Amino acid sequence: MRNLIISVLLIGIFLIVGCVQQPAAETTEESVEVVEAEVIKVGFMGPLSGDAASYGESIKRGVDLAMKEMGLDNVELVVEDSKCEGKEAVTAINKLISLDGVVAIVGEVCSGATLAAAPIANENNVPMVSPSSTSPKVSEQGEYTFRTVPSDALQGDFGANLAYDRGYRKLAVLYTNEEYGLGFNNVLTESFAALGGEVVASETFERGAVDIRTQLTKTKDAEPDVIYIISNSPDSTVAALQQMTELGIEAAIFGSEGQKSPAILEGAGESAEGMVVTAVSSGTSGFIERHQAEYGEAPGPFAAQGYDAFKAIGLAVEQGATTGEEIKNALFGSDFDGASGHIVFDENGDVSGNYDVFEVQNGEFVLTS
């Protein structure tokens, strides 16, 4: 009797399972096209909290806009906050690859974090496209590291020439004590010295530091005629600019592209007047208009580069690439007009680039050349 009941139960279970499986099998047969359009996950990693969060948010807007405009239904964006720190970036990329199974990543934002994450991207054959890491070292990180922003090997040289051409001969540098600042400082000081100028001071501060008085005191003592600020922390830049005013430093002020941020103008106010900033493209006029229409604001720092980083990956997916390796191969063949200019990656995954020169006049960045 017991055996009978068990047998009936088993038959019942088989029947039910069978019934459930039957239609399921039918759906898979019916939707062959849907299989092709399987969801492809793309990661985004950047600082969404911490002192560099304004860059992360601005880039994320560019990425979201690109995603919306491309209308890729089969692409899902997975967002991780890496706080611009190496160790957080490693955690973030491990989660994106192992847990979420992303096939490509837009990020990281800060050079130090990109360098920390790059080996993991290479090992797992997942391409990373950074919208903003400008350290020259990023070029050497293997074939899975790309960027839509030109290397500081170019910008440092450009900045040195610009300062020299404007007649400055005694340069002081104030840079953040991490990959971005160190890399830029090396190129800048070497280029300026090669041109025949003199580097009178080169002082560093921790990213996010707001007391830079002693570095500035030493700088003032060296009597430079131009001070170059290399910083990826708006907080520190605002503090440095205000403290320069307080200490009565009258040298001309130059800034790297990270200084072209509305947060700095708002925070530093009049202390930012006259600052000259070398910056990568903030976007074609079409992109600026579309960004304005979408968010009601002009694009923030690297929004255009973020747009292009996602677009490069999106185009690769449109061409049928589904794995990290296929996307990487497609990226090397990228050739499109993006928001920041024409995008073609060289063998290091770098783009060439031109720089605009802005000057802060009446609380706004004005394009001077």
Next chain:
Amino acid sequence: MSLLAQLTVNGLIAGAIYALVAAGFSLIYSTNKFMHFAHGISVVVGAYILYSLFSLIGIPFYLACILTLIFSSLFGLGTYRLMYLPLQNKKASNVVLLIASIGVLILFQNVIQLIFGPDVKSVGYIKVARGLNVFGAIITPLQIVIILISITLFVLLYLFMKKSKLGRDMRAVSDNKELASIMGINHKRIADYSFIIGSFLAGVAGILIGLEQNLNPTMGTILIIKGFTGAVIGGVGFIPGAVLGSFLLGLAENFSIWFLPSGYKDAIAFVLLFIFLLLKPTGLFGINKDVKK
């Protein structure tokens, strides 16, 4: 500009800012005997309240300051009543309280970022201008005020702890909670007062630091680390010592990078912290509690 004079002034400004944070932290520690690292966020909350009231709503500055101080005190009392006290009632150890306080620090950092965004904000009450020349060093009027308030705090806290009834009760609870209870001192009431006064000091710090350094949601972490280091150097349970220790820290940091590369500035602070924790955990002016036991 004399370099020596300017570095001394830079050190004093930095020290005064650390002292503002250290004073409240040390007051709360001395009475409650656990590390209230969320004190850092009390300072930031104070600064953002001032920013909201004065810069966003447009309440007159001095009224905004008074409201900020009241809010800060209530915020501190709230953290004690709503978090530490229930945990203490569950017999949580001081390590649990320490972790809880770090949790509050991170929680409110993110809440502030959600409300105000990650960008740097400035209160904008004082216009940034070239400072005054005092003995060959440049210093702004606000910085002079900050240094004077820190020194005043040092004197007032010393008198408060030594002379007032509440101060005496606090020291009694600090020395021996049970014995103080037997003597009729309600240690929970004393803890309330310590959080109210300590967080009032955080409000003072928030106003002055907000004016001097601008505001961002993550500033609390570095402030409490420096304040804590200053307190350890001076003697963490001895409040006036914490103020002096902070000044020493500020001066040491700024003088050391005169001849060392400037990247070592924070390293100097932590080396000092380690030296004191290893060799003189009671700090320069602290009392050796073991002897008393």
